[in-house]
Amino acid sequence: MATQAAEKPAQPANPGAGPSAANARAEASPDAVVVRFAGDSGDGMQLTGGQFTLSTALAGNDLATFPDFPAEIRAPQGTLFGVSAFQINFGSRQISTAGDAPDVLVAMNPAALKVNLEALKPGGLVIIDTGEFTKRNLDKAKYTSNPLEDGSLARWDVLAFDISALTIQAVKPFGLGNKDALRSKNMWTLGLALWMFDRDRQPIVDWLNAKFRKKPEIAAANIAALDAGHAYGETAELSGPLRKTFLPPAVQEPGLYRTVTGAEAISLGLVAGAQLAELPMFFGGYPITPASAILHHLARLKEFGVTTFQAEDEIAAICAAIGAAYAGQLGVTSSSGPGIALKGEAMGLAIMVELPLVIVNSQRGGPSTGLPTKTEQSDLYQAVYGRNGDAPMPVVAARSPGDAFDCAIEACRLATRYMTPVMLLTDGYIANAAEPWKVPDPEDYAPFPARFLEAPNAGDQLLPYKRNADGARPWIKPGTPGLMHRIGGIEKHVETGNIDYSPANHQLMTDARQSKISGVEIPLQEVAVGEQTGELAVVGWGSTYGPIRQAVRRWREKGRAVSHIHVRHIWPLPANLGELLAGFDNVLVPEMNTGQFKTVLRDQLLVDAQSLTKTSGQPFQIAELETAIGKYFDGIEGNEGGEVPPNSQQLPGREQGHDDGTQPDAPFHGAGSALPGEANPNKAVNQ
Amino acid sequence: MNEMTPPNAATATTLKDWETDQEVRWCPGCGDYAILKAVQRTLPQLRADPANTVFVSGIGCSSRFPYYIESYGFHTIHGRAPAFATGIKLANPELDVWMVTGDGDGLSIGGNHLMHILRRNVNLQILLFNNEIYGLTKGQYSPTSRVGTTTPSTPLGSVDAPANPCAFALGAGARFVARGFDVSKNLPDVLVAAHAHQGAAFIEIFQNCVVYNKDVFEAFASPKGAEDRQLWLTHGEPMLFGSEKSCGIKGLRLDPESFSLKVVEVPPSDSGADWQAAGVLVHNARNRTLAHMLVEMPFGAFPMALGVIYDHPAATFEAGIIAERAKASEGKDSSLARLLAKGQTWTVSGTAADPI
Numbered sequence A: 001m002a003t004q005a006a007e008k009p010a011q012p013a014n015p016g017a018g019p020s021a022a023n024a025r026a027e028a029s030p031d032a033v034v035v036r037f038a039g040d041s042g043d044g045m046q047l048t049g050g051q052f053t054l055s056t057a058l059a060g061n062d063l064a065t066f067p068d069f070p071a072e073i074r075a076p077q078g079t080l081f082g083v084s085a086f087q088i089n090f091g092s093r094q095i096s097t098a099g100d101a102p103d104v105l106v107a108m109n110p111a112a113l114k115v116n117l118e119a120l121k122p123g124g125l126v127i128i129d130t131g132e133f134t135k136r137n138l139d140k141a142k143y144t145s146n147p148l149e150d151g152s153l154a155r156w157d158v159l160a161f162d163i164s165a166l167t168i169q170a171v172k173p174f175g176l177g178n179k180d181a182l183r184s185k186n187m188w189t190l191g192l193a194l195w196m197f198d199r200d201r202q203p204i205v206d207w208l209n210a211k212f213r214k215k216p217e218i219a220a221a222n223i224a225a226l227d228a229g230h231a232y233g234e235t236a237e238l239s240g241p242l243r244k245t246f247l248p249p250a251v252q253e254p255g256l257y258r259t260v261t262g263a264e265a266i267s268l269g270l271v272a273g274a275q276l277a278e279l280p281m282f283f284g285g286y287p288i289t290p291a292s293a294i295l296h297h298l299a300r301l302k303e304f305g306v307t308t309f310q311a312e313d314e315i316a317a318i319c320a321a322i323g324a325a326y327a328g329q330l331g332v333t334s335s336s337g338p339g340i341a342l343k344g345e346a347m348g349l350a351i352m353v354e355l356p357l358v359i360v361n362s363q364r365g366g367p368s369t370g371l372p373t374k375t376e377q378s379d380l381y382q383a384v385y386g387r388n389g390d391a392p393m394p395v396v397a398a399r400s401p402g403d404a405f406d407c408a409i410e411a412c413r414l415a416t417r418y419m420t421p422v423m424l425l426t427d428g429y430i431a432n433a434a435e436p437w438k439v440p441d442p443e444d445y446a447p448f449p450a451r452f453l454e455a456p457n458a459g460d461q462l463l464p465y466k467r468n469a470d471g472a473r474p475w476i477k478p479g480t481p482g483l484m485h486r487i488g489g490i491e492k493h494v495e496t497g498n499i500d501y502s503p504a505n506h507q508l509m510t511d512a513r514q515s516k517i518s519g520v521e522i523p524l525q526e527v528a529v530g531e532q533t534g535e536l537a538v539v540g541w542g543s544t545y546g547p548i549r550q551a552v553r554r555w556r557e558k559g560r561a562v563s564h565i566h567v568r569h570i571w572p573l574p575a576n577l578g579e580l581l582a583g584f585d586n587v588l589v590p591e592m593n594t595g596q597f598k599t600v601l602r603d604q605l606l607v608d609a610q611s612l613t614k615t616s617g618q619p620f621q622i623a624e625l626e627t628a629i630g631k632y633f634d635g636i637e638g639n640e641g642g643e644v645p646p647n648s649q650q651l652p653g654r655e656q657g658h659d660d661g662t663q664p665d666a667p668f669h670g671a672g673s674a675l676p677g678e679a680n681p682n683k684a685v686n687q
Numbered sequence B: 001m002n003e004m005t006p007p008n009a010a011t012a013t014t015l016k017d018w019e020t021d022q023e024v025r026w027c028p029g030c031g032d033y034a035i036l037k038a039v040q041r042t043l044p045q046l047r048a049d050p051a052n053t054v055f056v057s058g059i060g061c062s063s064r065f066p067y068y069i070e071s072y073g074f075h076t077i078h079g080r081a082p083a084f085a086t087g088i089k090l091a092n093p094e095l096d097v098w099m100v101t102g103d104g105d106g107l108s109i110g111g112n113h114l115m116h117i118l119r120r121n122v123n124l125q126i127l128l129f130n131n132e133i134y135g136l137t138k139g140q141y142s143p144t145s146r147v148g149t150t151t152p153s154t155p156l157g158s159v160d161a162p163a164n165p166c167a168f169a170l171g172a173g174a175r176f177v178a179r180g181f182d183v184s185k186n187l188p189d190v191l192v193a194a195h196a197h198q199g200a201a202f203i204e205i206f207q208n209c210v211v212y213n214k215d216v217f218e219a220f221a222s223p224k225g226a227e228d229r230q231l232w233l234t235h236g237e238p239m240l241f242g243s244e245k246s247c248g249i250k251g252l253r254l255d256p257e258s259f260s261l262k263v264v265e266v267p268p269s270d271s272g273a274d275w276q277a278a279g280v281l282v283h284n285a286r287n288r289t290l291a292h293m294l295v296e297m298p299f300g301a302f303p304m305a306l307g308v309i310y311d312h313p314a315a316t317f318e319a320g321i322i323a324e325r326a327k328a329s330e331g332k333d334s335s336l337a338r339l340l341a342k343g344q345t346w347t348v349s350g351t352a353a354d355p356i
């Protein structure tokens, strides 16, 4: 959610007609502001954003972030596709998305300006480093004339000055060469941003001192740059459009808070889940964006009984995790779509031998390598249906970074209780984004200690496939005296587990596996926002939670009976979901795919669900959802649902990630959307 | 092998104790039966404990093996047994793990995993049953089939060069490489040596697929003339083969000029010292270069090198992981509550404005 101005119904057809952000800024104190830092990949914008996020959190504002970086590891300097950006939405009220259009844009070079300017709210503030506006850089950004001089910035408030020169001047006493001095530019900019929002510099100073402990002169230079940027704010205020804005702290539930990204929260949730199950954890992974972050986090948590194993490929990663589960540990594996595809056969084996396993899929755009650094929700079919044979498995989806913690615990609980693999879906957006998180107390979670069979379970006889009331077979650790037995992927006898592919037995076993999963005990579906019945239910899953929630709220304020239903348990579906949806005249399912959950709902519940899809690698904007909901109330028949076009206000910007600028005019691009980009030299790609 | 298993009364077993009640489903006459018996005969000798023993396999005729051994067993998926075995050993290094694979399972679909389990030096025994054919899928040629092998998928004979399993293992960094064959009476000794080795112990076992690739190893495996065609290696002993009754005693010598092995005649004598005069090499199982030469010897001109070719232990993967975890945990706080509250935090205090 963005600013006060954006809280009002958006008028997406013509952004120019929307309420001016300048007005919003002129108001004494907006209750939320969206800032976007954009620069060259080498400018340290993610770091600036991260530290600004920290200072925002410490100031008590609620926030949501959206980091966006190119797939190339070192994109050529100054190019359009090498632009890296970080957006933060923060305020004195609850924030649930990274914001629609920014109020403030910081553009560190011409390419960053070109890529992001269109997104800036009319009347918004753009801060520009003129030191980078050389002919060469303008050419690289495909500017035919200098935007600082040709009047093309007239719609916005512009604060343009030579940040590069000011930084060099500020760090001069530390004897750095110009090239090194310019590396502190991001700290200079951060100092200015801290001034603008009346923030304490001390936490950043502490962080710099800690980060450059071994190089005190670098720490000192960065601190000097930070201070200089801050001091500049005072001067600029007198002469330009810059104003100090203070956003009082958001009202939040009392308690201890920190910021957390989805990847961190999943790692912590897995550790917590293993502890609640009273098991050591074995994590098998193979590097892939954006899932690697989980492997990196867990590799540092060995003191929690965690073994991490970087396997030779995704297949080995899951197979080793199944091996560890067989030997009595909590097996976990994690990847992104392409890697999850490779794990498919092994998932089938885990289902067949009925061993607990947690599979985390940090979804990204596909198919194939697709959009390795961008988000999508397009692996839902893969999660629910994507295996050979009748191979059902519970699927749980996280809605936000903080929620990923609870979902990870839930996945561990289901896996151990039902002796089954469980798929936990998250996505690139959740994995990378940060939000304030009320630190949970582990004591608040009910433990679910794993039990191992220690003695024969049928008189003197061992029946490895004899099920309990949950339909789960016993977990038997090799090493247990007297319980030797054999398991494998061949169909096995319903009780003894010995090879048995007789027709009746396969029927029994197929049914047993199926009914175990369909009988998994999950909470009944609740309504996130609104009533139990009404004109429209907007049904979401995963990371669309934030924008759907806000869009539904806006329509409720306008008096419409719209409800938000957010589904965490994708498979099996909550038992009351069908009945609940039947109480609404219409069902709209927004998804960042071509309608996968909609299909599952139609199939499972025979409900006439309509699809709203977006597959541009950008999350839904609140305004887009608001417009889509409005289609149900505009009196026009048949215009509901459909496809949301790529959004030039959002990250990633439309010029980012182009290969050669010859992107064809796809129908949804509209006129003139194929802008020339940069030829992509063969660079390492973050795949 | 598992050094932590104490030999005690409970581990005194007989061959019978290692037989399951499952009907063995290999074709009559298949070499797999002999290997099964050799393993079942060896396990009591090792004082192995069935409860602590795990057989892990991939897919293939050979990979049915675990169903027939009365221990823990996991018949997994095609080619991936090394990854399962690695997970099992990392989760519980005290288990005594035997991995069973075939030439197709281990060298085509699972070649990557086999390479990595050897390179990592996971402490277990790997038995690769090489029948130079895909048995279970009814006789297609395999990565070890000789050029010209005629099968349903190569009706005109295969054209691609075969892989050499022992050379592959050495190349992957294996610290124990041995060879045997199904019906050989020496196979249990090779299994014992593999079990004694700390680390990944790789054994290529030539196995007769009587249905799809009958008797392809006959040239050296047949009892008739065996002594002339089999070179059984023993560390510290001269590399001699043949007999006075047959083609005479022969040995292997290193030709320094060509830096290659040569077969030399050892004249008969009473003193027994003549092999030295003939320049016959003494087998050194710790010499990696020699191991490479032995596994690469073309059969025919040379005998088939059998027994323990290379045995030179190095640190195991599990030991490394355990040490790393201990080091990483040293003096570290393992309170989950404190982990969750790590980093820069802030407190929102309860005020009148608290929302419900």
Ligand SMILES: Cc1ncc(C[n+]2csc(CCOP(=O)(O)OP(=O)(O)O)c2C)c(N)n1
Pocket: A345, B059, B060, B061, B062, B063, B078, B101, B102, B103, B104, B105, B106, B129, B131, B133, B134, B135, B136, B137, B142
């Ligand atoms: C993923 C997969 N691909 C193919 C198969 C079919 N398949 C089963 S066994 C086998 C080859 C086995 O050859 P080998 O490892 O030499 O074993 P053998 O039967 O000769 O002992 C193949 C291709 C399979 N089970 N799984």
Ligand code: SF4
Pocket: B025, B026, B027, B029, B030, B031, B032, B061, B062, B131, B135, B136, B208, B209, B210, B211, B212
């Ligand atoms: S097909 Fe060959 S390898 Fe398989 S059981 Fe029959 S004889 Fe043995």
Ligand SMILES: [Mg+2]
Pocket: B060, B102, B103, B104, B129, B130, B131, B132, B133, B134, B135, B142
């Ligand atoms: Mg074979």
